[in-house]
Amino acid sequence: MTNADKYRLLSDAAPDELENLSKRVNASPWRQHYHVQPPIGLLNDPNGFGYFNGQYHLFYQWHPFGPVHGMKYWYHVTSTDLVHWEDMGIGIEPGDEYDSHGAYSGSALAEDGKLYLFYTGNTRDKDWMRHPYQCLAVMDQDGNITKQETPIIDAPPPGYTAHFRDPKVWKAADRFYAVLGAQRLNKTGCVLIYKSDDMHTWSFMGELKTSFADFGYMWECPDYFELGEKGVLLFCPQGLLAEKDRFENIHQAGYLMGEPINPENPHFQHGNFMELDRGFDFYAAQTTLSPDGKRILIGWMGLPDTNYPTDMHGWAHCLTLPRELSIKDGILLQRPVKEVELLRKEKYTASHTVHNTKIQLAEINGSSYELFCELCMDGAAKAGISFRTGDTEETLLYYDAVSKYVVLDRTRSGAAMKNDNGSIRRYALDARKITLRLFVDQSSVEIFINDGEAVMTARIFPENDSDGVAFFTEGGNAKFDAVQWLYQ
Ligand code: FRU
Secondary structure, three states: OOHHHHOOOHHHOOOOHHHHHHHHHHOOOOOOOOOOOOOOEEEEEEEEEEEEOOEEEEEEEEEOOOOOOOOOEEEEEEEOOOOOOEEEEEEEOOOOHHHOOOEEEEEEEEEOOEEEEEEEEOOEOOOOOEOOEEEEEEEOOOOOEEEOOOOOEOOOOOOEEEEEEEEEEEEEOOEEEEEEEEEEOOOOEEEEEEEEOOOOOEEEEEEOEOOOOOOOOEEEEEEEEEEOOEEEEEEEEEOOOOEOOEOOOOEOOEEEEEOOOOOOOOEOOEOOOEEOOOOOOOEEEEEEEOOOOOEEEEEEOOOOOOOOHHHHHOEEOOEOOOEEEEEEOOEEEEEEOHHHHHHOOOEEEEEEEEEOOEEEEEEEEOOOEEEEEEEEEEEOOEEEEEEEEOOOOOEEEEEEOOOOEEEEEOOOOOOOOOOOOOOEEEEEOOOOEEEEEEEEEOOEEEEEEOOOOEEEEEEOOOOOOOOEEEEEEEOOEEEEEEEEEEOO
């Protein structure tokens, strides 16, 4: 697609273009059953996640015309339980002076009976140079969204490039603060902080100072919040090199945890950068608070600059399940929100002690389910689960007791990803007993290890009838106790 094609508005669609695309998308064998996915075209970051007027509002970056990044809309869905989402159509339409080339990512804040939506207006001039504007749109109680005509921040501050976007706004002590992803003139990434008394006039306070002078060339999609006694900064650094079992995806999504910041003088004392997800497809996570004070995170189950097998069907990507965050012993735990249990249908169980073999389960199979398994190593060198298994396909999740890694292997999962980032991900763990909670959908799996100590997320693209589940061990025994709930 040429830039002229990619940066069209929906009103520029050719006759039948959208209907034809829709037919192709609906015929795709990899449409998800219980994840938020685009009706056609490409979904990327979750945006504007918030609770307002009795329900959750969630938006996502959406390009309608196919599985490519081009003109971005905010697409709107709502929910009362975080798992059943209602399609509300387009939330923010780009194409005006300050968002001529897309309504890029941002956040929501409920205040004074309105939902304030902050986003980056992407524009390109005739030489295709970027000029980002930070913009505001306001949703009223009836769900009408009105864009403010002029930006609230009209240029990056001196010292930073045009890679300046993704405002995440919060309120503290009657003031409003925003973090934004930015790039210093020396091409290193950082987060900038702004403040406001009224959400309309914003002043630049400086960088949110971390210990990273040179950690990737751009930081996208920051989010700052407090959880328990801690301050947590999420962001997506681009351009880190892989090291051992870390940073193996093309770009990273992770967090720093430390002392809560004083936003008036924002120096952040923090620990190491930790990846939020140890799998393959995870980026641009955003959080909000539930009405009862839980911190909920949703991510994009995809990555920038990566092609996926659904591209040939005219669509790409979905969002992750919402995860509830908590901190235990200094570790950020992520658990699927309790409401996922609303998706449970028939229940099946399987308990087996497996000795140097692979047993195909008669009692458990499917392509859309939750599977909880307690794995107890009893001499085995390797033990795990093969799922979405068919004649020539399987996805493997196992514990390697020799190298002490939980391993997710999608080498034979089905249609392959065309990239150089490998088909195995590992999470270091030294344990005899491990709990694994898998959420399998038509073309994805999310794996919560040891009740949220780590998560591994992957898109997988198997044949529809690759729906088997097997337990296997090598070099000794292991015991498996599993419960499955079908989700369809
Ligand atoms: C992250 C990102 C954001 C930007 C948006 C555009 O995936 O590049 O930085 O606002 O996507 O769709």
